[in-house]
Amino acid sequence: MATLTEAPPPLAPTAPQAEPPRRRGRWTPYWLLLPGMLWLLVFFALPMIYQASTSVQTGSLEEGYKVTWHFATYWDALADYWPQFLRSVLYAAAATVLCLVLGYPLAYLIAFRAGRWRNLIMVLVIAPFFTSFLIRTLAWKTILSDGGPVVGALNTLHVLDVTSWLGWTAGDRVLATPLAVVCGLTYNFLPFMILPLYTSLERIDGRLHEAAGDLYARPVTTFRKVTFPLSMPGVVSGTLLTFIPASGDYVNAELLGSTDTRMIGNVIQTQFLRVLDYPTAAALSFILMAAILFMVTFYIRRSGTEDLV
């Protein structure tokens, strides 16, 4: 029991928790890490290598595939499916922006204005998760159904004329259009925006608002100069947590969209599970992964929040 000697001298200027203390048993951390890390290596990292190898194979299902370093698969895949790639990025970006615009007021409300209702609203934000997201996505089929109250109201207000002209909807319909898919994506990933936003807003010292007000800042200025900049970590992680899953999603495009709204996830799913063209599917999935990793790295660098990760 030599632990007493390990206690830092009381006047030592070093921060006590900066670095984990060295313990007895040099091998303990490795034993603790081993099973979990093996799992991730075999079932997460190794599959990536298999996928990369599959993407440069040629052959057929009957004769089997061989690695032939056939990189043309990538060009063919991009040439055939660039509209779906573009669509995925656009839909995911639109949904992310919508999530930020819709989610910010709610996160702000919970953090600063909810008072004793805070816990209840928090529960209500998380509660939808308890019903399978596929069932909830199907509910949007009812909400946006042709001739339903929502579509009727949008029609009366001539909103649909504008959105049709923009190509977001088609005639009197919302279902099976880009608008429906973006709506579904926004709905599905909204909590992933609200929770990180709330976490970073909650950390802001309320006295900063008072100070800004004392210095004659109007509420809008206070928000622009104080609150929003301080909530940037939440904005960054919220947008990532929304954009990444949305860009690879195929559920919303399949259930709420049409053949004209297919995203890259739909293509990968069809190629893998129905067409069984493994090299093309692997190449598409690899391109998606590379694009996401590139964007995420660039975005985190730009927004100066490397410590987030």
Added chain:
Amino acid sequence: MPLVNWFKRKFVVIAGLLTLAFLLLPNVVVTVFSFNKPKGRFNYAWQQFSTDAWKDPCGVSGLCGSLSLSLQIAFWATLGATALGTMIAFALVRYRFRARGAVSSLIFLPMAMPEVVMAASLLTLFLNMGAQLGFWTILIAHIMFCLSFVVTAVKARVMSMDPRLEQAAQDLYAGPLQTFLRVTLPIAAPGIAAGALLAFALSFDDFIITNFNAGSTVTFPMFVWGSAQRGTPVQINVIGTAMFLVAVLIVLTSMVINNRRNKQKA
């Protein structure tokens, strides 16, 4: 203009509550339509009130089987991911070791990867190994993607723990095992519980990764997906509503109990 001023003051509250309504609207629809008696195979348009589906929730072939399969997979995946994830979290917070950066990024990457990419690459691995797709491949996949979330949840809790408590236990002649079981584990328990809950929810509701790696095995989300193509029975809404009610009830009860306890302390 008092009305405009009122609106200005309450803008955030109004906008926030509208967003909340947007979030909850589908749940309301799911609940209402669990009392529907649809004409035809799809339950998308309101016809008439009926409690038939509530009286016979398992009346559709395969539905309750898929539900019980999903619960089983979620249970084992939670157990596996929580055990492995807790060990990793402790190693990360409490020990110094080589390759810490590599370990951290291997844990971060699964959370930063679109699900479809993980799903597709895992399927290439299983196909290459000639693995039989089914219960075990689903379980393997679920433990894999739940692991990182458990690590994050447990790590947050262990990091906020005062290491001196353990030193104190050892000074009082507790052995390493005793210290761990009677001091460390009870303090870390809320974090481990949060991680386990998250893993359960993620596994139970997972569709994309399961869709790729299930073969012909049907979990509950797979059943819902299939029914979206063939016809949606009202029973799906019944089960969705029941799950929602049970979960909200549990959360509210625990909140009330917590409140009481806090009041007693104060």
